[in-house]
Amino acid sequence: MPLGRRRPERADAARNREQLLAAARAMTAELGADKVTMDGLAERAHLGKGTVYRRFGTRAGIFHALLDDDEHAFQEQVLTGPPPLGPGAGPVERLIAYGRARTEFLAAHYVIARAALDRTRPVPAGEGTGFTRAHIRMLLGQAGLAATDLDSLTVQLTGALEAPLLILLSPPGQAPDPTPLADSWQTLIERICRD
Amino acid sequence: MPLGRRRPERADAARNREQLLAAARAMTAELGADKVTMDGLAERAHLGKGTVYRRFGTRAGIFHALLDDDEHAFQEQVLTGPPPLGPGAGPVERLIAYGRARTEFLAAHYVIARAALDRTRPVPAGEGTGFTRAHIRMLLGQAGLAATDLDSLTVQLTGALEAPLLILLSPPGQAPDPTPLADSWQTLIERICRD
DNA sequence: AATACAACCGGGGTAAAGTCCGTTTTAGCT
DNA sequence: AGCTAAAACGGACTTTACCCCGGTTGTATT
Structure with missing residues (x-):
C-alpha cells in the first residue's frame, strides 16, 4: 500500500511511538511534567535516548x-x-x-x-x-x-x-x-x- | 553609615556586580543574548561561577x-x-x-x-x-x-x-x-x- | 528469495544551567 | 589594631537537554 508520497511509518517505529507516548503519559501523571526527562522516558519505555529524540525532536x-x-x-x-x-x-x-x-x-x-x-x-x-x-x-x-x-x-x-x-x-x-x-x-x- | 536595616552592599560585591553587568552587556552586544552563558560570563568577568549565581540567581x-x-x-x-x-x-x-x-x-x-x-x-x-x-x-x-x-x-x-x-x-x-x-x-x- | 537502501536503533558524548561547601574577605565592634 | 560573624568567593560536581554515528532492521525491487 504505497499510497501518497510519504512512506508509511515503519511497524517498529509505530510500536515504539506508542510505548513512548504511554510512558510519557504515565510519568507525567505520576511525577509531574517537569520530572519527565529524556533519559528517564527512554529507560521507562525500554528504548534508547536517540530514539526518543528522533521521535519528538525536543523535550x-x-x-x-x-x-x-x-x-x-x-x-x-x-x-x-x-x-x-x-x-x-x-x-x-x-x-x-x-x-x-x-x-x-x-x-x-x-x-x-x-x-x-x-x-x-x-x-x-x-x-x-x-x-x-x-x-x-x-x-x-x-x-x-x-x-x-x-x-x-x-x-x-x-x-x-x-x-x-x-x-x-x-x-x-x-x-x-x-x-x-x-x-x-x-x-x-x-x-x-x-x- | 549603618542606616536602614539592611547592611549596605559590600565593596567587593559592588565592584563585582559592575564587572558582571559590563561583561554581560558586552557579550550580549558581541555574540547575542543566547550566547551568554554562565560559565562564559564568569570567565570574562574574571570571577567564579558561584559569584554569578549569587548575584543573579538564574540566567x-x-x-x-x-x-x-x-x-x-x-x-x-x-x-x-x-x-x-x-x-x-x-x-x-x-x-x-x-x-x-x-x-x-x-x-x-x-x-x-x-x-x-x-x-x-x-x-x-x-x-x-x-x-x-x-x-x-x-x-x-x-x-x-x-x-x-x-x-x-x-x-x-x-x-x-x-x-x-x-x-x-x-x-x-x-x-x-x-x-x-x-x-x-x-x-x-x-x-x-x-x- | 535475495539484495539494496533507507529508516531506525542505541548509547556514549558534549555543553550549559544550577548546586554545594570549604575558604577567603569584609565591616562593625571592643 | 585585633576579633568575629556574616557575607562573598570560586570551582568542582550534578543533572539534563540535545548530538552523533556505527550497527541493525524493515521494505521495495528484481
Missing part, C-alpha cells in the same frame, strides 16, 4: 505529541462542528464561542499545554498559537470592523486569550478556573465588535 | 538586571511623570498612553526583554508583567466600566499588551515595528472603554 515535542489528538479534535470542532463554535453562526458569536472553548481546552490540558511551550529554543516561541491566530483573524475579517488594523488586533487578541493560561497565571500545579476568563473574553469581544 | 536574572535601570526610569515616568502617561489625565487616556509607552519600551529592549523571561523555572512565569498588571488594574478601576470582572479583564489586557512582543512575534533577532501595535492598542482600549 517540548513530547508534550506537543501528547496534546496532539485532543488538539486535532478541538480544531475539528471549530472547523466543521455545529455552531456557534463551528461555521453557521455570525462572526462575533463564533469569536465568543471560540474563546470560551479555547479557554476551557487550555484549562483542561493545563499541565501539558504549559509543558508543550518550548522554553529553550529561540525561534518557535508562539508555537501552538498559530491556529488560534488564524481563526481569530478570519472571524475579525468577517465581522467587518471599520478601518482597523486587523492583523495587529489579531495578535493582541491572541495574546489576551492564550497568555493568561499559558504564561501569566503562575501556579504550575493546578489550572485556574476558566469560567471568569471565558466570561471576561465575551465582554471583551462584545465591546470591541459593537458599532 | 534570566542577568538580563533582568540589565533591564533594571531602564525599567525603573520607565516606571518612574508612569508613576510621577507628566500626563497623559503620568497622573493627571483621565484613566482611558492614561491606558492608551501606557500601552504606547510600554510597547515602545519593549520594542526598544527587545532582545534583552525576551531573554529576561525565565523559560525554565516553573513558578515565576509572568515576571516582568507585575507592574503592567497592577497599573492596568488601577486605571480600569478608575474608568468605571459597568459590571465587569475587572481582574480577569486586566489579565487579558496584560496578555494583549505584552505577549505580542515577548512571545508571539517570533524573530528573535530584530524587534518588530511598535507603531502598529501601539495604534491597535489604542483602538482596542477605546472600544472597550466607551459606553
Whole structure:
C-alpha cells in the first residue's frame, strides 16, 4: 500500500511511538511534567535516548505529541462542528464561542499545554498559537470592523486569550478556573465588535 | 553609615556586580543574548561561577538586571511623570498612553526583554508583567466600566499588551515595528472603554 | 528469495544551567 | 589594631537537554 508520497511509518517505529507516548503519559501523571526527562522516558519505555529524540525532536515535542489528538479534535470542532463554535453562526458569536472553548481546552490540558511551550529554543516561541491566530483573524475579517488594523488586533487578541493560561497565571500545579476568563473574553469581544 | 536595616552592599560585591553587568552587556552586544552563558560570563568577568549565581540567581536574572535601570526610569515616568502617561489625565487616556509607552519600551529592549523571561523555572512565569498588571488594574478601576470582572479583564489586557512582543512575534533577532501595535492598542482600549 | 537502501536503533558524548561547601574577605565592634 | 560573624568567593560536581554515528532492521525491487 504505497499510497501518497510519504512512506508509511515503519511497524517498529509505530510500536515504539506508542510505548513512548504511554510512558510519557504515565510519568507525567505520576511525577509531574517537569520530572519527565529524556533519559528517564527512554529507560521507562525500554528504548534508547536517540530514539526518543528522533521521535519528538525536543523535550517540548513530547508534550506537543501528547496534546496532539485532543488538539486535532478541538480544531475539528471549530472547523466543521455545529455552531456557534463551528461555521453557521455570525462572526462575533463564533469569536465568543471560540474563546470560551479555547479557554476551557487550555484549562483542561493545563499541565501539558504549559509543558508543550518550548522554553529553550529561540525561534518557535508562539508555537501552538498559530491556529488560534488564524481563526481569530478570519472571524475579525468577517465581522467587518471599520478601518482597523486587523492583523495587529489579531495578535493582541491572541495574546489576551492564550497568555493568561499559558504564561501569566503562575501556579504550575493546578489550572485556574476558566469560567471568569471565558466570561471576561465575551465582554471583551462584545465591546470591541459593537458599532 | 549603618542606616536602614539592611547592611549596605559590600565593596567587593559592588565592584563585582559592575564587572558582571559590563561583561554581560558586552557579550550580549558581541555574540547575542543566547550566547551568554554562565560559565562564559564568569570567565570574562574574571570571577567564579558561584559569584554569578549569587548575584543573579538564574540566567534570566542577568538580563533582568540589565533591564533594571531602564525599567525603573520607565516606571518612574508612569508613576510621577507628566500626563497623559503620568497622573493627571483621565484613566482611558492614561491606558492608551501606557500601552504606547510600554510597547515602545519593549520594542526598544527587545532582545534583552525576551531573554529576561525565565523559560525554565516553573513558578515565576509572568515576571516582568507585575507592574503592567497592577497599573492596568488601577486605571480600569478608575474608568468605571459597568459590571465587569475587572481582574480577569486586566489579565487579558496584560496578555494583549505584552505577549505580542515577548512571545508571539517570533524573530528573535530584530524587534518588530511598535507603531502598529501601539495604534491597535489604542483602538482596542477605546472600544472597550466607551459606553 | 535475495539484495539494496533507507529508516531506525542505541548509547556514549558534549555543553550549559544550577548546586554545594570549604575558604577567603569584609565591616562593625571592643 | 585585633576579633568575629556574616557575607562573598570560586570551582568542582550534578543533572539534563540535545548530538552523533556505527550497527541493525524493515521494505521495495528484481
